[in-house]
Amino acid sequence: MKIERKNQIEAAVKKFISDFNLEKGFNIRKLVKNLGFDIAEGNYSDLSGALIIDEDKKLIVLNQTDSSERKRFTIGHEVGHLILHEDMNLSLRKNESIYFRSSNNPGLEKEYEANYFAACLLMNREWLFESLNDQISINEGTISKLAREYEVSEQAMAIRLSSLGFV
Numbered sequence: 001m002k003i004e005r006k007n008q009i010e011a012a013v014k015k016f017i018s019d020f021n022l023e024k025g026f027n028i029r030k031l032v033k034n035l036g037f038d039i040a041e042g043n044y045s046d047l048s049g050a051l052i053i054d055e056d057k058k059l060i061v062l063n064q065t066d067s068s069e070r071k072r073f074t075i076g077h078e079v080g081h082l083i084l085h086e087d088m089n090l091s092l093r094k095n096e097s098i099y100f101r102s103s104n105n106p107g108l109e110k111e112y113e114a115n116y117f118a119a120c121l122l123m124n125r126e127w128l129f130e131s132l133n134d135q136i137s138i139n140e141g142t143i144s145k146l147a148r149e150y151e152v153s154e155q156a157m158a159i160r161l162s163s164l165g166f167v
């Protein structure tokens with residue numbers, strides 16, 4: 001993803017966080033309810049999440065077998081589609097890795113953007129700078145502590161810290 005696009009997404013997240021008054025550790029299920037969505041969970045072999053919008057139904061579908069951290073990331077991902085990809089009515093994530101995929105395929109590019117949105121939303125830049133205020137060195141202990149605090153996987157936290165230049 002180009003740096004300009006990343007900056008656009010960071011800016012969209014910043015506005016979103018301010019519009020909805022979100023703070024670190026916010027309740028993401030309550031947030032999507034406020035956005036008018038219900039959450040449904042099912043047992044799927046090849047699906048982590050879906051965003052379904054039709055005339056009488058707005059729904060985020062999760063895989064009930066996923067960890068709570070992964071579900072949280074998936075919800076952030078689907079909200080990302082909602083905010084970034086208004087033209088997209090239906091999004092299915094089949095066999096999808098939630099981590100950064102690079103591809104020239106425009107469909108996959110949207111997946112990458114939605115993942116980036118989720119990372120920016122759940123591990124917001126300002127919150128992390130605050131958390132790491134007087135931290136001199138970041139080790140694995142710091143990463144797992146932050147991952148618990150932000151309710152994300154350690155892998156997601158490590159990627160985010162690295163993309164912000166902390167590690």
Ligand SMILES: [Zn+2]
Pocket residue numbers: 077081091092093110111114
């Ligand atoms: Zn997606």
